[in-house]
Protein backbone atom coordinates (compact mmCIF):
# COMPACT_ATOMS: atom_id res chain seq x y z
CA UNK A 1 0.00 0.00 0.00
CA UNK A 2 2.75 2.48 1.01
CA UNK A 3 4.85 1.67 -2.06
CA UNK A 4 1.83 2.01 -4.33
CA UNK A 5 1.07 5.43 -2.87
CA UNK A 6 4.67 6.55 -3.37
CA UNK A 7 4.72 5.32 -6.98
CA UNK A 8 1.34 6.85 -7.72
CA UNK A 9 2.43 10.22 -6.33
CA UNK A 10 5.58 10.28 -8.47
CA UNK A 11 8.01 10.58 -5.56
CA UNK A 12 11.68 10.63 -6.54
CA UNK A 13 14.79 11.45 -4.51
CA UNK A 14 14.93 15.22 -4.03
CA UNK A 15 18.59 15.27 -3.05
CA UNK A 16 20.28 13.80 -6.09
CA UNK A 17 19.50 12.66 -9.60
CA UNK A 18 15.89 11.74 -8.86
CA UNK A 19 15.96 8.01 -8.27
CA UNK A 20 12.38 6.67 -7.99
CA UNK A 21 11.87 6.39 -4.23
CA UNK A 22 9.65 3.29 -4.06
CA UNK A 23 12.36 1.20 -5.73
CA UNK A 24 14.65 1.89 -2.75
CA UNK A 25 12.02 0.67 -0.32
CA UNK A 26 11.48 -2.79 -1.78
CA UNK A 27 13.72 -4.77 0.57
CA UNK A 28 14.11 -4.71 4.36
CA UNK A 29 17.08 -2.77 5.70
CA UNK A 30 18.85 -2.53 9.03
CA UNK A 31 19.33 1.24 8.85
CA UNK A 32 17.01 3.88 7.46
CA UNK A 33 19.10 7.04 7.24
CA UNK A 34 17.63 10.44 6.43
CA UNK A 35 20.03 12.77 4.71
CA UNK A 36 19.44 16.16 6.29
CA UNK A 37 22.97 17.52 5.88
CA UNK A 38 22.26 20.06 3.12
CA UNK A 39 26.00 20.31 2.71
CA UNK A 40 26.15 22.55 -0.37
CA UNK A 41 26.99 26.05 0.91
CA UNK A 42 24.38 28.84 0.55
CA UNK A 43 21.33 26.58 0.13
CA UNK A 44 18.65 26.78 2.84
CA UNK A 45 15.92 24.61 1.35
CA UNK A 46 16.28 21.59 3.63
CA UNK A 47 16.87 23.89 6.60
CA UNK A 48 13.43 25.32 5.95
CA UNK A 49 11.79 21.91 5.57
CA UNK A 50 13.34 20.66 8.81
CA UNK A 51 12.07 23.64 10.76
CA UNK A 52 8.66 24.01 9.16
CA UNK A 53 7.76 20.39 8.39
CA UNK A 54 9.52 18.43 11.15
CA UNK A 55 6.28 16.78 12.27
CA UNK A 56 5.38 15.58 8.78
CA UNK A 57 8.90 14.34 8.06
CA UNK A 58 9.16 12.41 11.33
CA UNK A 59 5.78 10.77 10.69
CA UNK A 60 6.89 9.67 7.23
CA UNK A 61 10.25 8.42 8.56
CA UNK A 62 8.48 6.28 11.16
CA UNK A 63 6.11 4.84 8.56
CA UNK A 64 8.85 4.04 6.03
CA UNK A 65 11.16 2.71 8.78
CA UNK A 66 8.43 0.33 9.88
CA UNK A 67 7.87 -0.77 6.29
CA UNK A 68 11.62 -1.46 5.90
CA UNK A 69 11.69 -3.27 9.28
CA UNK A 70 14.65 -1.05 10.06
CA UNK A 71 16.24 -1.34 13.50
CA UNK A 72 17.74 2.12 13.30
CA UNK A 73 15.86 5.18 12.03
CA UNK A 74 18.37 8.00 11.94
CA UNK A 75 18.22 11.60 10.78
CA UNK A 76 21.79 12.58 9.91
CA UNK A 77 22.32 16.32 10.01
CA UNK A 78 24.98 18.79 11.13
CA UNK A 79 25.47 19.53 14.82
CA UNK A 80 25.44 23.25 14.19
CA UNK A 81 21.92 23.22 12.67
CA UNK A 82 20.60 23.87 16.17
CA UNK A 83 17.15 25.26 15.33
CA UNK A 84 16.54 22.44 12.85
CA UNK A 85 17.60 19.78 15.36
CA UNK A 86 15.38 21.34 18.03
CA UNK A 87 12.37 21.21 15.71
CA UNK A 88 13.05 17.62 14.71
CA UNK A 89 13.63 16.54 18.30
CA UNK A 90 10.40 18.16 19.41
CA UNK A 91 8.50 16.26 16.72
CA UNK A 92 10.24 13.01 17.67
CA UNK A 93 9.40 13.49 21.36
CA UNK A 94 5.83 14.51 20.64
CA UNK A 95 5.22 11.46 18.45
CA UNK A 96 7.37 9.19 20.63
CA UNK A 97 8.89 8.20 17.33
CA UNK A 98 11.67 5.57 17.24
CA UNK A 99 13.91 8.07 15.46
CA UNK A 100 17.29 9.40 16.57
CA UNK A 101 19.35 12.33 15.35
CA UNK A 102 22.97 11.82 14.34
CA UNK A 103 24.87 15.10 14.55
CA UNK A 104 27.76 15.36 12.11
CA UNK A 105 30.66 17.76 11.84
CA UNK A 106 30.27 20.69 9.49
CA UNK A 107 32.11 19.52 6.40
CA UNK A 108 31.61 19.00 2.69
CA UNK A 109 30.42 16.53 1.38
CA UNK A 110 28.64 15.37 4.56
CA UNK A 111 25.58 14.79 2.37
CA UNK A 112 27.31 12.42 -0.04
CA UNK A 113 25.28 9.24 0.41
CA UNK A 114 28.24 6.94 0.89
CA UNK A 115 30.10 9.38 3.13
CA UNK A 116 26.98 9.60 5.27
CA UNK A 117 26.62 5.82 5.52
CA UNK A 118 30.24 5.67 6.68
CA UNK A 119 29.74 8.45 9.23
CA UNK A 120 26.61 6.88 10.71
CA UNK A 121 27.48 3.19 10.60
CA UNK A 122 31.25 2.98 10.12
CA UNK A 123 30.55 0.76 7.10
CA UNK A 124 31.94 1.35 3.61
CA UNK A 125 29.50 0.80 0.76
CA UNK A 126 31.39 -1.43 -1.70
CA UNK A 127 32.85 0.36 -4.75
CA UNK A 128 30.09 0.86 -7.33
CA UNK A 129 27.67 -0.61 -4.81
CA UNK A 130 24.62 0.89 -3.12
CA UNK A 131 23.88 1.53 0.57
CA UNK A 132 21.65 -1.56 0.65
CA UNK A 133 24.84 -3.65 0.20
CA UNK A 134 25.66 -2.73 3.81
CA UNK A 135 22.08 -2.85 5.11
CA UNK A 136 21.20 0.82 4.61
CA UNK A 137 18.58 2.82 2.78
CA UNK A 138 19.19 6.56 2.51
CA UNK A 139 16.55 9.18 1.65
CA UNK A 140 16.68 12.95 1.65
CA UNK A 141 14.64 14.95 4.20
CA UNK A 142 12.76 16.75 1.41
CA UNK A 143 11.84 13.37 -0.06
CA UNK A 144 10.28 12.46 3.29
CA UNK A 145 7.96 15.44 3.01
CA UNK A 146 6.86 14.17 -0.39
CA UNK A 147 6.38 10.68 1.06
CA UNK A 148 4.24 12.19 3.82
CA UNK A 149 2.06 13.85 1.19
CA UNK A 150 1.93 10.62 -0.84
CA UNK A 151 0.61 8.87 2.29
CA UNK A 152 -2.51 11.02 1.94
CA UNK A 153 -2.58 10.51 -1.83
CA UNK A 154 -1.12 13.89 -2.78
CA UNK A 155 1.12 13.86 -5.83
CA UNK A 156 4.43 15.69 -6.10
CA UNK A 157 3.38 18.96 -7.73
CA UNK A 158 5.37 21.68 -5.99
CA UNK A 159 8.99 22.23 -5.04
CA UNK A 160 10.78 24.20 -2.35
CA UNK A 161 13.98 25.87 -3.47
CA UNK A 162 16.40 28.60 -2.39
CA UNK A 163 16.93 31.64 -4.61
CA UNK A 164 19.98 33.53 -3.43
CA UNK A 165 23.19 35.28 -4.41
CA UNK A 166 23.02 38.63 -6.17
CA UNK A 167 19.25 38.99 -5.87
CA UNK A 168 17.23 41.72 -4.14
CA UNK A 169 15.48 39.39 -1.66
CA UNK A 170 17.15 36.02 -1.15
CA UNK A 171 14.50 33.52 -0.13
CA UNK A 172 13.13 30.03 0.06
CA UNK A 173 10.15 29.74 -2.27
CA UNK A 174 7.59 27.08 -3.06
CA UNK A 175 6.54 26.96 -6.70
CA UNK A 176 4.68 24.56 -8.99
CA UNK A 177 7.00 22.16 -10.82
CA UNK A 178 7.62 23.51 -14.31
CA UNK A 179 7.80 27.16 -13.17
CA UNK A 180 10.46 29.06 -15.12
CA UNK A 181 13.67 30.12 -13.40
CA UNK A 182 12.88 33.64 -14.61
CA UNK A 183 9.72 33.69 -12.48
CA UNK A 184 11.67 32.36 -9.49
CA UNK A 185 14.15 35.19 -9.90
CA UNK A 186 11.33 37.72 -10.04
CA UNK A 187 10.01 36.32 -6.75
CA UNK A 188 13.40 37.05 -5.21
CA UNK A 189 13.20 40.65 -6.40
CA UNK A 190 15.31 40.15 -9.53
CA UNK A 191 19.06 40.18 -10.03
CA UNK A 192 21.07 43.05 -8.58
CA UNK A 193 23.64 42.80 -11.36
CA UNK A 194 23.19 43.53 -15.04
CA UNK A 195 25.59 40.85 -16.23
CA UNK A 196 25.45 37.63 -14.29
CA UNK A 197 25.61 33.86 -14.43
CA UNK A 198 23.68 31.34 -12.36
CA UNK A 199 24.17 28.03 -10.63
CA UNK A 200 21.35 25.50 -10.82
CA UNK A 201 21.91 23.79 -7.45
CA UNK A 202 24.78 24.34 -5.02
CA UNK A 203 28.17 25.90 -5.76
CA UNK A 204 29.97 22.53 -5.79
CA UNK A 205 27.73 20.17 -7.73
CA UNK A 206 25.29 22.57 -9.36
CA UNK A 207 25.28 23.32 -13.04
CA UNK A 208 26.58 26.70 -14.10
CA UNK A 209 24.76 28.58 -16.85
CA UNK A 210 24.74 31.96 -18.54
CA UNK A 211 21.93 34.51 -18.90
CA UNK A 212 21.24 33.07 -22.37
CA UNK A 213 20.43 29.63 -20.94
CA UNK A 214 18.48 30.94 -17.96
CA UNK A 215 15.33 31.58 -19.99
CA UNK A 216 15.05 27.89 -20.89
CA UNK A 217 15.37 26.53 -17.35
CA UNK A 218 12.40 25.33 -15.30
CA UNK A 219 12.00 23.97 -11.78
CA UNK A 220 12.00 20.17 -11.66
CA UNK A 221 11.50 17.64 -8.89
CA UNK A 222 15.21 17.80 -8.10
CA UNK A 223 15.83 21.56 -8.24
CA UNK A 224 17.24 22.65 -4.89
CA UNK A 225 18.36 26.19 -5.54
CA UNK A 226 19.24 28.97 -7.94
CA UNK A 227 22.27 31.11 -7.15
CA UNK A 228 22.78 34.30 -9.12
CA UNK A 229 26.41 35.35 -9.15
CA UNK A 230 28.90 37.58 -10.87
CA UNK A 231 30.57 36.08 -13.90
CA UNK A 232 33.56 34.40 -12.31
CA UNK A 233 36.25 32.84 -14.39
CA UNK A 234 37.09 30.30 -11.72
CA UNK A 235 33.58 28.91 -11.27
CA UNK A 236 32.69 29.14 -14.91
CA UNK A 237 35.89 27.48 -15.99
CA UNK A 238 35.34 24.69 -13.48
CA UNK A 239 32.10 23.74 -15.10
CA UNK A 240 32.41 24.86 -18.68
CA UNK A 241 36.01 24.36 -19.77
CA UNK A 242 36.46 22.47 -22.99
CA UNK A 243 37.88 18.97 -22.61
CA UNK A 244 40.88 19.41 -24.96
CA UNK A 245 42.14 22.31 -22.83
CA UNK A 246 41.51 20.38 -19.56
CA UNK A 247 43.48 17.42 -20.93
CA UNK A 248 46.28 19.61 -22.21
CA UNK A 249 46.67 21.32 -18.82
CA UNK A 250 46.54 17.97 -17.00
CA UNK A 251 49.32 16.63 -19.23
CA UNK A 252 51.55 19.62 -18.83
CA UNK A 253 51.00 20.63 -15.20
CA UNK A 254 50.08 17.66 -13.00
CA UNK A 255 52.88 17.32 -10.46
CA UNK A 256 51.54 14.03 -9.06
CA UNK A 257 51.34 15.47 -5.56
CA UNK A 258 48.44 13.10 -4.73
CA UNK A 259 46.46 15.78 -2.91
CA UNK A 260 43.43 15.11 -5.12
CA UNK A 261 43.49 11.52 -3.91
CA UNK A 262 44.21 12.29 -0.26
CA UNK A 263 41.23 14.64 0.01
CA UNK A 264 38.83 12.57 -2.12
CA UNK A 265 35.93 11.56 0.18
CA UNK A 266 35.44 8.26 -1.62
CA UNK A 267 39.14 7.40 -1.26
CA UNK A 268 38.90 8.38 2.40
CA UNK A 269 36.16 5.82 3.09
CA UNK A 270 38.31 3.11 1.52
CA UNK A 271 37.37 3.02 -2.16
CA UNK A 272 40.09 2.18 -4.69
CA UNK A 273 39.84 5.59 -6.37
CA UNK A 274 43.02 7.58 -7.03
CA UNK A 275 42.33 10.61 -9.22
CA UNK A 276 46.07 11.38 -9.44
CA UNK A 277 46.53 8.02 -11.19
CA UNK A 278 43.79 8.81 -13.70
CA UNK A 279 45.53 12.13 -14.34
CA UNK A 280 48.85 10.36 -14.88
CA UNK A 281 47.21 7.85 -17.21
CA UNK A 282 45.84 10.73 -19.19
CA UNK A 283 49.36 12.04 -19.73
CA UNK A 284 50.72 8.80 -21.17
CA UNK A 285 47.86 7.67 -23.40
CA UNK A 286 45.81 8.94 -26.29
CA UNK A 287 42.25 9.75 -25.42
CA UNK A 288 39.55 8.87 -26.14
CA UNK A 289 40.97 6.01 -28.25
CA UNK A 290 42.94 4.46 -25.40
CA UNK A 291 40.18 4.58 -22.84
CA UNK A 292 39.40 0.93 -22.26
CA UNK A 293 38.75 -1.49 -19.42
CA UNK A 294 42.11 -0.79 -17.81
CA UNK A 295 41.51 -0.76 -14.01
CA UNK A 296 42.92 2.76 -13.69
CA UNK A 297 40.38 4.18 -16.12
CA UNK A 298 37.69 2.23 -14.31
CA UNK A 299 38.52 4.06 -11.08
CA UNK A 300 36.83 7.10 -12.64
CA UNK A 301 33.55 5.19 -12.32
CA UNK A 302 33.82 5.51 -8.52
CA UNK A 303 33.86 9.31 -8.64
CA UNK A 304 30.77 11.01 -7.18
CA UNK A 305 31.66 14.35 -8.81
CA UNK A 306 31.82 16.18 -5.48
CA UNK A 307 34.51 18.54 -6.81
CA UNK A 308 36.80 18.51 -3.75
CA UNK A 309 39.76 17.49 -5.91
CA UNK A 310 39.53 20.51 -8.19
CA UNK A 311 38.01 23.22 -5.98
CA UNK A 312 40.03 22.51 -2.83
CA UNK A 313 42.83 20.01 -3.40
CA UNK A 314 44.72 20.68 -6.59
CA UNK A 315 47.51 23.25 -6.19
CA UNK A 316 47.89 23.49 -9.97
CA UNK A 317 44.31 24.45 -10.77
CA UNK A 318 43.66 21.19 -12.63
CA UNK A 319 40.34 19.44 -12.98
CA UNK A 320 40.41 15.79 -11.97
CA UNK A 321 36.63 15.77 -11.55
CA UNK A 322 36.06 16.89 -15.14
CA UNK A 323 38.58 14.31 -16.31
CA UNK A 324 36.76 11.59 -14.37
CA UNK A 325 33.42 12.67 -15.81
CA UNK A 326 34.90 12.57 -19.31
CA UNK A 327 36.41 9.13 -18.77
CA UNK A 328 33.11 7.90 -17.32
CA UNK A 329 31.27 9.12 -20.38
CA UNK A 330 33.71 7.40 -22.75
CA UNK A 331 33.52 4.15 -20.78
CA UNK A 332 29.73 4.31 -20.93
CA UNK A 333 29.86 4.87 -24.70
CA UNK A 334 32.06 1.79 -25.01
CA UNK A 335 29.74 -0.22 -22.75
CA UNK A 336 32.43 -0.74 -20.11
CA UNK A 337 31.20 -1.13 -16.55
CA UNK A 338 33.10 -1.29 -13.29
CA UNK A 339 34.66 -4.71 -12.69
CA UNK A 340 34.12 -5.38 -9.02
CA UNK A 341 37.40 -6.30 -7.40
CA UNK A 342 37.89 -8.24 -4.25
CA UNK A 343 40.02 -5.90 -2.20
CA UNK A 344 40.06 -4.88 1.43
CA UNK A 345 38.45 -1.48 1.89
CA UNK A 346 40.68 0.48 4.25
CA UNK A 347 39.46 3.95 5.24
CA UNK A 348 42.07 6.70 5.46
CA UNK A 349 43.43 7.23 8.97
CA UNK A 350 43.64 10.95 8.21
CA UNK A 351 40.02 11.29 7.23
CA UNK A 352 38.90 13.03 10.44
CA UNK A 353 41.62 15.65 10.03
CA UNK A 354 41.01 16.28 6.34
CA UNK A 355 37.34 17.18 6.37
CA UNK A 356 36.72 20.30 4.28
CA UNK A 357 34.78 23.12 6.00
CA UNK A 358 32.15 24.67 3.67
CA UNK A 359 33.63 28.12 4.32
CA UNK A 360 36.78 27.06 2.44
CA UNK A 361 34.63 26.27 -0.57
CA UNK A 362 32.86 29.61 -0.42
CA UNK A 363 36.20 31.41 -0.19
CA UNK A 364 37.70 29.44 -3.07
CA UNK A 365 34.63 29.95 -5.24
CA UNK A 366 34.64 33.68 -4.45
CA UNK A 367 31.12 33.48 -3.03
CA UNK A 368 31.90 34.78 0.46
CA UNK A 369 29.77 37.90 -0.05
CA UNK A 370 26.70 35.62 -0.07
CA UNK A 371 27.59 33.57 3.00
CA UNK A 372 26.01 35.97 5.47
CA UNK A 373 22.92 36.80 3.44
CA UNK A 374 19.71 36.40 5.35
CA UNK A 375 17.51 34.05 3.35
CA UNK A 376 13.87 34.92 4.03
CA UNK A 377 11.33 32.21 4.66
CA UNK A 378 9.27 31.94 2.52
CA UNK A 379 7.02 32.71 -0.42
CA UNK A 380 4.48 30.42 -2.04
CA UNK A 381 3.66 31.19 -5.61
CA UNK A 382 1.24 29.88 -8.21
CA UNK A 383 2.48 30.22 -11.79
CA UNK A 384 0.28 31.12 -14.73
CA UNK A 385 2.15 28.76 -17.03
CA UNK A 386 4.33 25.74 -16.37
CA UNK A 387 6.46 23.59 -18.64
CA UNK A 388 6.84 20.20 -16.97
CA UNK A 389 9.62 17.95 -18.32
CA UNK A 390 8.78 14.28 -18.82
CA UNK A 391 12.24 13.37 -17.50
CA UNK A 392 12.99 14.62 -14.02
CA UNK A 393 14.26 11.34 -12.69
CA UNK A 394 16.53 8.38 -13.34
CA UNK A 395 14.92 5.94 -15.76
CA UNK A 396 12.67 6.14 -18.78
CA UNK A 397 10.84 9.39 -19.60
CA UNK A 398 7.19 9.39 -18.56
CA UNK A 399 4.69 8.81 -21.37
CA UNK A 400 2.22 11.66 -21.88
CA UNK A 401 -1.36 10.71 -21.05
CA UNK A 402 -2.86 14.08 -22.01
CA UNK A 403 -3.24 15.89 -25.32
CA UNK A 404 -3.26 19.53 -26.38
CA UNK A 405 -6.55 21.12 -25.35
CA UNK A 406 -7.18 18.87 -22.32
CA UNK A 407 -8.23 20.55 -19.12
CA UNK A 408 -6.24 19.46 -16.07
CA UNK A 409 -6.23 20.17 -12.37
CA UNK A 410 -3.42 20.15 -9.85
CA UNK A 411 -2.48 16.54 -9.12
CA UNK A 412 -3.93 15.02 -12.32
CA UNK A 413 -1.67 12.43 -13.93
CA UNK A 414 -0.18 13.86 -17.13
CA UNK A 415 2.77 11.48 -17.67
CA UNK A 416 2.89 7.80 -16.72
CA UNK A 417 5.70 5.32 -16.16
CA UNK A 418 6.12 3.17 -19.31
CA UNK A 419 5.30 -0.53 -18.82
CA UNK A 420 8.04 -2.55 -17.07
CA UNK A 421 10.38 0.46 -16.91
CA UNK A 422 12.10 2.32 -14.13
CA UNK A 423 10.52 5.74 -13.98
CA UNK A 424 8.19 8.15 -12.23
CA UNK A 425 4.68 9.46 -12.74
CA UNK A 426 4.26 13.15 -13.49
CA UNK A 427 1.33 15.32 -12.48
CA UNK A 428 -0.17 18.67 -13.36
CA UNK A 429 1.17 21.35 -11.02
CA UNK A 430 -1.43 24.02 -11.83
CA UNK A 431 -5.04 24.05 -12.99
CA UNK A 432 -5.32 24.87 -16.67
CA UNK A 433 -5.23 23.77 -20.28
CA UNK A 434 -2.55 21.65 -21.91
CA UNK A 435 -1.06 23.76 -24.69
CA UNK A 436 1.90 21.65 -25.82
CA UNK A 437 3.07 18.04 -25.50
CA UNK A 438 6.62 17.08 -26.41
CA UNK A 439 9.58 16.36 -24.20
CA UNK A 440 7.73 18.62 -21.74
CA UNK A 441 4.05 19.25 -21.15
CA UNK A 442 3.02 22.91 -21.10
CA UNK A 443 -0.02 23.96 -19.10
CA UNK A 444 -1.53 27.42 -19.26
CA UNK A 445 -3.38 28.33 -16.11
CA UNK A 446 -6.73 29.88 -15.39
CA UNK A 447 -9.12 27.71 -17.39
CA UNK A 448 -9.90 24.64 -15.35
CA UNK A 449 -10.47 26.29 -11.96
Ligand code: SF4
Pocket residue numbers: 260263264265266267275302303304305306307308309310320321324
Ligand atom coordinates in the same frame (compact mmCIF):
# COMPACT_ATOMS: atom_id res chain seq x y z
S1 SF4 B 1 35.18 14.71 -7.69
FE1 SF4 B 1 37.30 14.34 -7.11
S2 SF4 B 1 37.24 14.32 -4.89
FE2 SF4 B 1 35.13 14.04 -5.55
S3 SF4 B 1 34.84 11.83 -5.68
FE3 SF4 B 1 35.53 12.50 -7.70
S4 SF4 B 1 37.72 12.21 -7.67
FE4 SF4 B 1 37.04 12.18 -5.54
Ligand code: SF4
Pocket residue numbers: 253254255256257258259260261275276279313314315316317318319320
Ligand atom coordinates in the same frame (compact mmCIF):
# COMPACT_ATOMS: atom_id res chain seq x y z
S1 SF4 C 1 46.21 17.49 -6.96
FE1 SF4 C 1 46.50 18.33 -9.02
S2 SF4 C 1 48.70 18.32 -9.34
FE2 SF4 C 1 48.32 17.03 -7.56
S3 SF4 C 1 48.15 14.96 -8.44
FE3 SF4 C 1 46.10 15.77 -8.34
S4 SF4 C 1 45.76 16.69 -10.33
FE4 SF4 C 1 47.97 16.39 -10.14
